[in-house]
Amino acid sequence: MHVIDALRTDFYDVELDGKPASSGDVFAQWNAHDRLGVLIYEPLAALGATHLIQLACMCFYDSKPVRRTERKIYPEMFAIHVGGWWGGHGNFDFWPPRREVQVSADPREVLGALNDFGITRLALPERPLRDITHRRKEEDCALDRLVTAVMYSPTGRVATPDFTIRSNNRRSERDVQRIIHPAQLSEQSIAQMEKTAVPVKETDVDFMPRQLELNANITEAIREQAERNRAALKVDGQISESYRFARLEDSLKRL
Incomplete structure (x- = not known):
């Protein structure tokens, strides 16, 4: 389902340095041209950045x-x-393909992809x-x-x-479960979704085939570990994730 309707800020x-904070403290001065890039190096790893991804959305x-009322586009x-x-990870609205x-x-x-996509938030x-020795001027391009x-x-x-980013609404975990346990939708469910005011990716004919293709290497053991990881993040019944800022120059030496 499109996060445009499913989630809210x-x-x-x-919480930043132990004090209440906001999305502006994580993504300072976010503007309409910003683009998030999430690097993934192991199975279902981006689930560990769920709330960061959703906050960026x-x-x-x-x-x-x-974008919510007229254009209704994906992030x-x-x-x-x-x-x-x-x-x-298409259920997080990394769509179209x-x-x-x-x-x-x-x-x-990796750095070339960040530059090609114009990533501003990494x-x-x-x-x-x-x-790491990157190609000439590629680091400067990214840091600019x-x-x-x-x-x-x-x-x-x-x-x-x-x-830390803590969810106070269980709806934030809905797409996590759809990523861990992707399911084929029935024709009836798809028909119902097609009636919604906001078009949803699940009705695209290539959405589920694409997700199945990307999940070819995801075993049941990997899914079970992902479930255990999520359960370990619960604080008072809600999921709390933690993060660390990186110097921009250093981040390019961690690719």
Whole structure:
């Protein structure tokens, strides 16, 4: 289902340095041209960045409300699978297919994808700094545009976090379950969705085939581990994830 109707900014409680904060403290000065890029290096890893992705979606719509009422478009964000396909994340609205892509594990190719997609807000898993030599001027190109870099953990909790995002509404977990346990929709369900005011991706003829293709390497054991990871994030019955900011220059040495 389109997050345009399913989620709201007030579903999330942000805490920065132990104090109440907001989406503006995570994504400072988000504007209508910002684009989120999420790097994925292992199976279903982006589930650990669920609330960050959803918060970015809300910033996308809040920065230009006409996107909710007239244009009704999907958020400009990209899931970039590195070194293989790590499961379909289309239910997070990485759709149409051009917004969920695969690149080789060569850091230069990863940076090239970030530049090609015009990423301004980067989410990447916790990875060590490395001595990476990128192609000439590619780092400058990225740094000219990047505003925010945030490290996440596939488990949902990073070491020494800078901030947490806690959901206060169970609806934020709906698409998590659809990613862990994708299900074919019945013709009746699709017909019902086609009657909604906002077109939804589930009615696209290539949506489910695409998700099945991306999930080819996702085993039942991986799904069970994903479920355990989510359960471990519960605080008073709601999911709380933690994150750490990265220096923009350093983030390009972690690819």
